[in-house]
Amino acid sequence: MKINCIVVDDSSIQRLTITKLVNDNPNLELVGEFSNAVEAKNCITNKNVDLVFLDIEMPVINGFDLLDGLKVKPQVIFITSKAEYAVKAFDYAATDYLHKPITRERFAQAVKKAISMISLSKENGGEEESPHIFIKSNLKKLKIYISRIKWIEAYGDYVKVITEEDNHLVLSTMKAFENELPKEKFIRVHKSFIVNIDKIEKFNSKFAEIGPNKIPLSRNKKEDLVKAIESA
Numbered sequence: 001m002k003i004n005c006i007v008v009d010d011s012s013i014q015r016l017t018i019t020k021l022v023n024d025n026p027n028l029e030l031v032g033e034f035s036n037a038v039e040a041k042n043c044i045t046n047k048n049v050d051l052v053f054l055d056i057e058m059p060v061i062n063g064f065d066l067l068d069g070l071k072v073k074p075q076v077i078f079i080t081s082k083a084e085y086a087v088k089a090f091d092y093a094a095t096d097y098l099h100k101p102i103t104r105e106r107f108a109q110a111v112k113k114a115i116s117m118i119s120l121s122k123e124n125g126g127e128e129e130s131p132h133i134f135i136k137s138n139l140k141k142l143k144i145y146i147s148r149i150k151w152i153e154a155y156g157d158y159v160k161v162i163t164e165e166d167n168h169l170v171l172s173t174m175k176a177f178e179n180e181l182p183k184e185k186f187i188r189v190h191k192s193f194i195v196n197i198d199k200i201e202k203f204n205s206k207f208a209e210i211g212p213n214k215i216p217l218s219r220n221k222k223e224d225l226v227k228a229i230e231s232a
Contacts, residue, residue: 002026002027002028003027003029003051004031004047004048004049004050005022005028005031005050005051005052006031006033006040006043006049006051006052006053007019007022007030007032007033007034008052008053008054008055008058008063008066009035009053009058010035010036010055010057010058010059011055012035014055014079014100015035018033018053018079018102019033021102022053027111027115036059037058037060037061037062037063037066038061040052040066041066041069041070044070044072044074045070049074050074050075050118051074051075051076051077051095051114051118052074052076053079054066054076054077054079055078055079055080056078056080056082056089057080057081057082063078063080064092067092067134068134071131071132071133071182072131072132073134075095075114075118076092076095077095077096077097077098077110078092078094078097079098079102080099080100081099081100083099085097091140091141092134092141093141093143095110095113095114095117096109096110096114098110131145131147131182132145132146133146133180133181135161135170136170136171137161137168137169137170138169142168144161144163144168146181146182146185146196147198148163148164148165149161149162149163149181150164150195150196150199150210150213151193151194151195151196151199151210151213151215152177152178152181152186152193152194152195153192154174154191154192155169158170158171158172159172159173159177161177174188174192174194178194184231185198187221187224187225187228188221189208189215189217189218189225190215190216190217190218191218192216193216195208195215196210197229200225203217203222203225204222208225
């Protein structure tokens with residue numbers, strides 16, 4: 001199995017080291033190498049990238065910030081010279097964590113793990129590659145799959161994210177959270193509610209129903225909801 005990958009590191013020497021290891025591995029296809037997060041984000045957004053070898057410490061936008069800005073996240077192998085980032089890397093659901101200097105054996109082990117996870121996700125219907133976001137709840141980064149979100153509800157200074165499995169409180173405004181979601185799948189139906197169009201079972205002029213739950217509709221939102229459902 002050959003997987004597409006990119007290398008992101010502001011050090012030209014480190015990039016050269018990692019790209020050499022990538023090119024020597026028969027299971028990897030190098031799509032690009034980048035010295036900054038902006039160029040890397042553009043590549044991830046516009047190309048099919050399965051795996052990112054990502055340096056954490058970079059100027060302006062570090063590795064964690066890069067991931068925070070992605071709506072769809074590939075597998076990530078973090079690369080750093082500081083061991084104290086390991087716990088935070090775990091919070092980002094990293095595939096692996098490589099400590100510099102990197103040995104060929106340790107690199108191969110990380111790649112093997114990435115290939116295993118990507119293969120497993122494809123066997124399970126590609127869920128790992130499905131659109132998802134990361135939210136911060138209870139001081140932890142959680143991966144939430146877009147398709148499993150039922151609705152989002154205003155909750156004081158927080159928003160409550162209701163998924164098929166659980167509820168999560170996130171410190172955010174409704175507007176900021178709405179911007180993280182695909183507009184073709186989610187619609188603001190009330191000042192306090194955003195709903196996943198695919199989860200709506202029926203609606204009238206006052207409510208949209210998701211299972212036994214009735215989500216209030218603002219007076220002028222029914223027509224917007226009809227158009228959204230028709231175009232979904």
